[in-house]
Amino acid sequence: MTKTELFEKGLKVRKEVLGEDYVNKSIAGADEFTRTMAEWSTEFCWGALWTRPGVDRRTRSIVNLAMLGALNRPHELKLHVKGALKNGLTKEEIKEILLQIAVYCGVPAGIDAFRNAREAFNEVDAAGS
Structure with a gap:
C-alpha cells in the first residue's frame, strides 16, 4: 500500500x-x-x-483512553473520549477505565482524566442539543 x-x-x-x-x-x-x-x-x-483487522474500534478506544490518561495527555484524552462514545462506549464504561487509571497511574492522573472526560461529555451533550 x-x-x-x-x-x-x-x-x-x-x-x-x-x-x-x-x-x-x-x-x-x-x-x-x-x-x-x-x-x-x-x-x-x-x-x-x-x-x-485484529482489534475493533471499540477496543482500540479503550486502549487509547487508558494510555492517554496514564500519559497525562489531556487534549488527546478529551478528543478520544468523544471518539470512544462514537465507538460505542458508555459513560459508565469510560468511568471504569478512568478509575483504573487512578489506581494504576496515580490519583492525580485519574482526577485529570475525569476532569477532561467531563468536559468532553459536556461538549458532546451541548452539540446534541
Whole structure:
C-alpha cells in the first residue's frame, strides 16, 4: 500500500471516529511546521493502525483512553473520549477505565482524566442539543 493510500484510509477512519468537522479544521490549521506531523499521524496512527483487522474500534478506544490518561495527555484524552462514545462506549464504561487509571497511574492522573472526560461529555451533550 502506498503512502497516499494509507493516508486516505487513515483520513476516512479519523473522520468517522473524531468527526469530520474536527478533522477538517485540524487539517486546515496545519502550517509548514506542523503539516508533516498531521500527515504522519493520519497515515500511521489512523491508516496503518486503526484499520488493522485484529482489534475493533471499540477496543482500540479503550486502549487509547487508558494510555492517554496514564500519559497525562489531556487534549488527546478529551478528543478520544468523544471518539470512544462514537465507538460505542458508555459513560459508565469510560468511568471504569478512568478509575483504573487512578489506581494504576496515580490519583492525580485519574482526577485529570475525569476532569477532561467531563468536559468532553459536556461538549458532546451541548452539540446534541
